[in-house]
Amino acid sequence: MYNNTFSKNIFIIAPEFAEQRIDNFLHNKLKGVPRSMIYRILRTGAVRINKKRIKPWYKLQTGDEIYVPLIRIMRPQDMNISKKMAIVTALEDSILYEDEYIIGLNKPSGIAVHGGSGLQYGVIEALRSLRPATDFLELVHRLxxxxxGVLLLAKKRSSLRMLHEQLRENSMEKNYLALVQGRWPMHVKIVDVPLLKTIQLNHHSTVKVHQDGKPSRTLFQIKEHYSHIATLVKASLVTGRMHQIRAHALHIGHPIILDNRYGNSDFSKHFKGIGLQRLFLHAATLSFTHPHTKKITLISAPLDKQLKNCLQRLRFSATPLK
Structure with missing residues (x-):
């Protein structure tokens, strides 16, 4: 059953739509049509501009004649809204930057970067369904x-290779915001201790400080104190080990709030009482050399509403945990 039909449409591009990408133009014009369907008809050549096939990133020119074929979409109540669709919907609104070479998005908490470990669907699978016309799409790094926070993906193999080289050379700058328990000491600005990966009985991986571990180095900067209750810190990765910031914060004696592997569960309960239901660790900025332009590119991801509300409560309430 279908409740909407877009018959053969012809659009003539007015000057105010010039330089807009064709995929974005169609997404705005064809209300209710999933972006994945738009990419499919672009990839297959069903959409023509001036009677020619075009790429999804084609930029419109004044006077362009766009031909769009018959499109049918299902009624929302007839659709099987699955967990996959929920992830896709969340990510569609989380894209911070995109061009022909890379995608930068603000990954929501609770979504894995890829399927596996009992999870069938993650960021990479969702984005591939959103970008069916993209022949190549791979994670540059993981969260x-x-x-x-900021997660970077490559849309070309050459881009992935160049960005991975930056990771190996530690020339990619990754900065996080973390809310930690207690008052972070002023003198602790660098944590440089090796981390060893371990496997727990439930098959979950953790890391611990151990002399046989891999060299691991994190820079910390105090951003804001909340009495003796908690501290907001900026954590900058010099190396990129698994759970590095979380393990280093624990090593100093100030674990991240609501960290279910390295945190203090009794202390975290107080924060659940003020509405915080997730780990307070956010990849705030990512700076790197663009694989095509060779210019320094900075992608910033804003805090979500839950994290902002938590900080507001800590700032303005005299007794935030009661």
Missing amino acids: DRDTS
């Missing part, structure tokens, strides 16, 4: 499932 923990419970960590939010």
Whole structure:
């Protein structure tokens, strides 16, 4: 059953739409049509501009004649809204930057970067369904499932290779915001201790400080104190080990709030009482050399509403945990 039909449409591009990408133009014009369907008809050549096939990133010119074929979409109540669709919907609104070479998005907390470990669907699978016309799409790096913030993906193999080289050379700058328990000491600005990966009985991986571990180095900067209750810190990765910031914060004696592997569960309960339901670790900025333009590119991801509300409560309430 279908409730909407877009018959054979012809659009003539007015000057105010010039330089807009064709995929974005169609997404705005064809209300209710999933972006994945738009990419499919572009990829297959069903959409023509001036009677020619075009790429999804084609930029419109004044006077362009766009031909769009018959499109049918299902009624929302007839659709099987699955967990996959929920992830796709969340990510569609989380894209911070995109061009022909890379995608930068603000990954929500609670979504894994890829399927596996009992998860059938993650960021990479969702984005591939959103970008069916993209022949190549791979993760440049990873974020923990419970960590939010900037995640970078490559749309070309050459881009992935160049960005991975920056990771190996530690020339990619990654800065996080973390809310930690207690008052972070002023003198602790660098944590430089080796981390060893371990496997727990439930098959979950963790890391611990150990002399046989891999060299691991994190820079910390105090951003804001909240009495003796908590501290907002900026954590900058010099190396990129699994759970590095979380393990280093624990090593100093100030674990991240609501960290279910390295945190203090009794202390975290107080924060659940003020509405925080997730790990307070956010990849705030990512700076790198663009694989095509060779210019320094900075992508910033804002805090989500839950993290902002938590900080507001800590700032303005005299007794935030009561």
